[in-house]
Amino acid sequence: MKKTLRFIFITLILLCVAVFGTMFLLHGKNIAVLNPKGLIASKEKGLIITVCLLISIVVVPLFFLTIFTAYKYREGNDGANYSPEWDSDPLLEIIWWAIPAAIILVLSLIVWHTSSTLNYYKPIKSKVPPITIQVISLDWKWLFIYPKEKVASVNFIEIPQNTPIDFELTSDTVMNAFWIPNLAGQIMTMPGMETKIHILAYNKGTYYGVSSNISGSGFAGMRFAVQVSSLKNFNKWIESANRSSNILTMTSYKKLAKPSSYNHKKIYSLKDTGLFNAIVENYMVPVFGGPIMLTDSKG
Amino acid sequence: MNILGKLSINALPHDMVTLGGAMMMIVAIIFGIFYVTYTKRWSWLWKEWITTTDHKKIGVMYIFVSIIMGIRGFADVVLLRTQQATSVGASHGIVSANHFQQIFSAHGVIMIFFVAMGFLFGIVNLVLPLQIGSRDVAFPFLNATSFWLFAAGMVLMNASLIIGNFTYAGWLSYPPLSELKYSPGVGVDYWIWSLQIAGLGSLFSGINFLVTIIKLRCKGMALMKMPLFTWSVFGTMSLVILAFPILTVTLALLYLDRTIGTHFFTASGGGNMMMYVNLIWSWGHPEVYILVLPAFGIFSEVVSVFSRKRLFGYRSMVLAIWAIVFLSFIVWLHHFFTMGAGVDVNAFFGMMTMIIAVPTGVKIFNWLFTMFRGRIKFNASMIFFLGFIFLFTLGGVAGVMMAVPAIDYQLHNSLFLVAHFHTMIVSGVLFGDFIGVMYWFPKIFGFKLIDVYGRVAAYLWIIGFVVAFGPLYILGLMGATRRLDHYPAYTGWQPLFIVAGVGVFIIALAVLFQFIQLIVSYRKRNDNIDITGDPWDGRTLEWSTSSPPPFFNFAILPEVSNRDDFWEKKQRGLNSNNKEYTDIEIVKNTPIAMYIGSAACLFGFSAVWHIWWLLILSLIAVIVFIMIRTTDEETEYILTASKVAEIDKKVQWKI
Numbered sequence: 001m002k003k004t005l006r007f008i009f010i011t012l013i014l015l016c017v018a019v020f021g022t023m024f025l026l027h028g029k030n031i032a033v034l035n036p037k038g039l040i041a042s043k044e045k046g047l048i049i050t051v052c053l054l055i056s057i058v059v060v061p062l063f064f065l066t067i068f069t070a071y072k073y074r075e076g077n078d079g080a081n082y083s084p085e086w087d088s089d090p091l092l093e094i095i096w097w098a099i100p101a102a103i104i105l106v107l108s109l110i111v112w113h114t115s116s117t118l119n120y121y122k123p124i125k126s127k128v129p130p131i132t133i134q135v136i137s138l139d140w141k142w143l144f145i146y147p148k149e150k151v152a153s154v155n156f157i158e159i160p161q162n163t164p165i166d167f168e169l170t171s172d173t174v175m176n177a178f179w180i181p182n183l184a185g186q187i188m189t190m191p192g193m194e195t196k197i198h199i200l201a202y203n204k205g206t207y208y209g210v211s212s213n214i215s216g217s218g219f220a221g222m223r224f225a226v227q228v229s230s231l232k233n234f235n236k237w238i239e240s241a242n243r244s245s246n247i248l249t250m251t252s253y254k255k256l257a258k259p260s261s262y263n264h265k266k267i268y269s270l271k272d273t274g275l276f277n278a279i280v281e282n283y284m285v286p287v288f289g290g291p292i293m294l295t296d297s298k299g
Numbered sequence: 300m301n302i303l304g305k306l307s308i309n310a311l312p313h314d315m316v317t318l319g320g321a322m323m324m325i326v327a328i329i330f331g332i333f334y335v336t337y338t339k340r341w342s343w344l345w346k347e348w349i350t351t352t353d354h355k356k357i358g359v360m361y362i363f364v365s366i367i368m369g370i371r372g373f374a375d376v377v378l379l380r381t382q383q384a385t386s387v388g389a390s391h392g393i394v395s396a397n398h399f400q401q402i403f404s405a406h407g408v409i410m411i412f413f414v415a416m417g418f419l420f421g422i423v424n425l426v427l428p429l430q431i432g433s434r435d436v437a438f439p440f441l442n443a444t445s446f447w448l449f450a451a452g453m454v455l456m457n458a459s460l461i462i463g464n465f466t467y468a469g470w471l472s473y474p475p476l477s478e479l480k481y482s483p484g485v486g487v488d489y490w491i492w493s494l495q496i497a498g499l500g501s502l503f504s505g506i507n508f509l510v511t512i513i514k515l516r517c518k519g520m521a522l523m524k525m526p527l528f529t530w531s532v533f534g535t536m537s538l539v540i541l542a543f544p545i546l547t548v549t550l551a552l553l554y555l556d557r558t559i560g561t562h563f564f565t566a567s568g569g570g571n572m573m574m575y576v577n578l579i580w581s582w583g584h585p586e587v588y589i590l591v592l593p594a595f596g597i598f599s600e601v602v603s604v605f606s607r608k609r610l611f612g613y614r615s616m617v618l619a620i621w622a623i624v625f626l627s628f629i630v631w632l633h634h635f636f637t638m639g640a641g642v643d644v645n646a647f648f649g650m651m652t653m654i655i656a657v658p659t660g661v662k663i664f665n666w667l668f669t670m671f672r673g674r675i676k677f678n679a680s681m682i683f684f685l686g687f688i689f690l691f692t693l694g695g696v697a698g699v700m701m702a703v704p705a706i707d708y709q710l711h712n713s714l715f716l717v718a719h720f721h722t723m724i725v726s727g728v729l730f731g732d733f734i735g736v737m738y739w740f741p742k743i744f745g746f747k748l749i750d751v752y753g754r755v756a757a758y759l760w761i762i763g764f765v766v767a768f769g770p771l772y773i774l775g776l777m778g779a780t781r782r783l784d785h786y787p788a789y790t791g792w793q794p795l796f797i798v799a800g801v802g803v804f805i806i807a808l809a810v811l812f813q814f815i816q817l818i819v820s821y822r823k824r825n826d827n828i829d830i831t832g833d834p835w836d837g838r839t840l841e842w843s844t845s846s847p848p849p850f851f852n853f854a855i856l857p858e859v860s861n862r863d864d865f866w867e868k869k870q871r872g873l874n875s876n877n878k879e880y881t882d883i884e885i886v887k888n889t890p891i892a893m894y895i896g897s898a899a900c901l902f903g904f905s906a907v908w909h910i911w912w913l914l915i916l917s918l919i920a921v922i923v924f925i926m927i928r929t930t931d932e933e934t935e936y937i938l939t940a941s942k943v944a945e946i947d948k949k950v951q952w953k954i
Contacts, residue, residue: 005751006677009758016762020769023795030791032778033709044709051703055696058660062667066688069667073606075676083672087609096664097615100657108650111703115646118705120639174476175572177637177712181778185708188638190573191475191566195639208790212712212780214469215476217396220785283567 715775
């Protein structure tokens with residue numbers, strides 16, 4: 001009875017793991033983080049793999065040792081050694097303090113190195129001049145402003161491939177986080193503060209971005225499409241957007257900023273290029289007379 | 300001005316799901332009252348439980364509350380999983396977005412504060428004084444007060460289901476979303492006050508157990524002779540004392556923001572929301588170690604006993620505990636690498652986070668080598684333990700990945716993160732608590748649980764866990780963020796969410812087996828009576844007294860000269876030396892702890908609804924009860940030596 005039970009359940013556990021593996025493979029192409037389409041996300045994927053490999057130096061032997069120990073020293077296996085008083089071995093203990101410590105040391109060096117190389121505040125070096133996009137999270141949609149191109153859009157970005165994009169982000173509501181898994185990891189947006197991220201997309205296509213920080217009832221609808229196209233098509237898009245009959249000024253912005261959810265893509269022609277700074281500064285109004293400086297970290 | 304503050308008839312539930320939940324809760328309460336009345340147990344309940352100051356009974360009450368709350372937390376999971384499996388494309392599922400957000404916030408709060416913490420304090424209460432050879436904790440009345448504050452927080456939290464609503468800003472309710480401007484209802488206030496009151500109880504417990512360990516160890520038990528469970532509780536309670544005041548202050552500041560219009564964490568007016576995030580995680584990260592350290596202690600005891608071998612690497616284990624205690628205070632920033640802190644700051648906290656993996660890894664190797672050259676008995680506890688080793692290690696791998704800031708940018712706030720911390724808390728904390736309950740059950744109730752149901756439950760838990768959380772790891776990598784009440788069909792996530800739902804069903808089956816285990820074992824208790832007091836061939840002092848122990852635990856206080864002293868003595872043949880009974884001071888039962896808890900609950904309720912007169916009244920009540928207690932000269936009575944001898948004889952006769 002006991003053995004049958006054990007057999008059935010261990011088989012089931014293994015089956016689960018197998019099914020899990022299959023699911024992973026089946027969805028392979030759809031797993032955004034592991035199918036990067038841009039510079040930053042590619043580096044991040046590489047890092048994920050390096051770290052996994054390094055940790056497996058400890059984890060794989062640990063798992064085999066566990067299975068071996070559990071099997072060999074089971075009750076009833078009288079052939080195995082039994083030393084109930086054996087409770088320490090300085091050499092062994094040093095080994096399992098030292099080996100994980102050594103691996104963590106290597107990992108720490110990686111952390112130190114990648115924290116500066118994959119620093120979102122650092123502009124990406126490229127011969128192509130960068131495009132600036134200002135991002136404002138609202139209840140519950142994203143507003144994107146292209147200040148130089150004088151274009152704005154809701155829940156939609158178009159960017160040219162192989163061109164560095166400098167995002168400047170803030171929020172005109174609660175905290176949100178800006179995440180396009182195919183292109184780069186996330187960064188938070190906060191009212192009265194400006195955060196930054198720099199990305200570069202390799203492949204043409206449509207990718208999706210989300211808000212990854214809970215921000216209220218319309219939160220799930222804060223998805224936006226990212227269209228990566230050729231420079232030619234991008235310029236065409238800018239031209240057509242410039243001709244848009246939707247005009248973004250402070251007045252129309254205030255209407256837009258009112259809570260609404262599951263907003264569709266909308267394109268604006270931008271008339272007020274100082275909009276982003278005005279929104280950031282809006283939260284810095286002093287209450288008690290004296291000026292209060294809110295500084296964000298410049299990384 | 301309304302005499303009831305913000306409270307009005309509108310506070311009652313409107314939608315069907317909440318109404319259903321509220322009705323179920325009310326029916327359960329009415330049924331409970333009816334049952335107690337029917338079986339004429341009110342005076343028993345009052346004398347034996349409500350007014351008790353006995354640590355063992357308080358421990359049982361903690362665990363009872365945790366189990367009830369676990370059922371509610373699990374019901375929340377069923378709703379969450381159903382919503383996420385069905386709310387795709389055109390369909391928006393079974394509950395509204397706002398309601399969904401309240402449910403996951405409640406799920407987190409309940410599972411951490413009222414299930415995991417409850418189990419933790421329950422088990423510590425049951426075992427710790429016995430394990431160090433003491434008659435009770437240092438401050439038995441304070442211990443009862445802690446429990447009733449915990450219960451008060453629990454009642455307040457559940458009241459939000461019937462009257463008003465709960466926070467929709469997540470279990471840590473970050474501002475500005477939790478500020479008045481974005482959360483005008485009472486939800487956040489309910490959250491603040493249930494945590495505030497329960498948190499105060501935790502802080503008192505922390506002080507109580509720390510003093511107990513320092514002052515009340517039996518003769519001969521030097522620090523380095525303490526059992527490892529005691530060591531881990533020592534570490535935990537140090538963390539509680541250092542961390543919980545931060546929570547108290549943070550919540551108080553948030554409440555001030557919401558009620559009198561201060562600007563500590565507001566978006567405008569010079570408030571700094573990032574300060575809140577820092578503060579809450581300065582408490583929040585130690586909190587996870589508060590939960591997991593006692594579980595580590597339980598594993599250490601159980602693995603050693605069921606491998607019939609001394610614990611391997613005792614010194615390493617103690618060192619590892621204190622390394623974890625220390626490090627847990629300098630890693631909090633890893634919860635928000637994505638907030639845009641500087642490179643050096645992120646790198647420092649990333650490295651510190653990884654270093655925690657070292658002492659944790661050492662502990663795992665030591666447990667493994669405790670099993671090595673042992674004789675391992677594969678009962679339900681050990682199956683849970685092996686499940687823990689595999690799941691916890693894999694979850695740890697995910698954790699080390701996320702400790703690299705650059706990787707965290709891709710995984711933070713995704714379902715990958717959700718899967719990671721559930722792996723750690725379910726396999727680490729919950730499995731540990733299950734093992735603890737099964738292991739010490741015969742000590743407290745005098746009969747063993749039937750193992751076969753536990754084994755089935757253990758296997759089902761492990762399988763259910765893999766099925767429920769495996770898909771979440773994949774979903775996180777696919778870009779699914781946490782807390783989504785809806786997603787478009789083109790994401791292709793639905794099949795995985797459905798699989799995760801099946802996992803929840805399997806876990807439900809596992810829980811069912813655990814209940815069957817309890818019920819069947821109770822009915823067949825006469826077959827499994829533990830007459831020796833030492834059913835597992837134990838090693839530590841709690842097994843040296845009878846099961847259940849007399850209310851004074853030990854007729855004669857034990858003396859030890861070794862680690863695992865009880866085991867050593869058994870090996871050398873028990874020497875029941877001359878029995879010289881002495882008088883024992885026992886703390887009398889008192890209802891005042893319960894009164895304080897009730898008044899605190901009322902205080903919280905009036906703070907939530909701004910009923911200021913009741914707030915002042917209940918505060919005065921608390922103060923008066925404390926004064927009554929402190930001025931009472933006769934809180935203890937003397938149990939004479941002859942009486943002790945008489946009870947002890949009876950116990951021995953039973954053996």
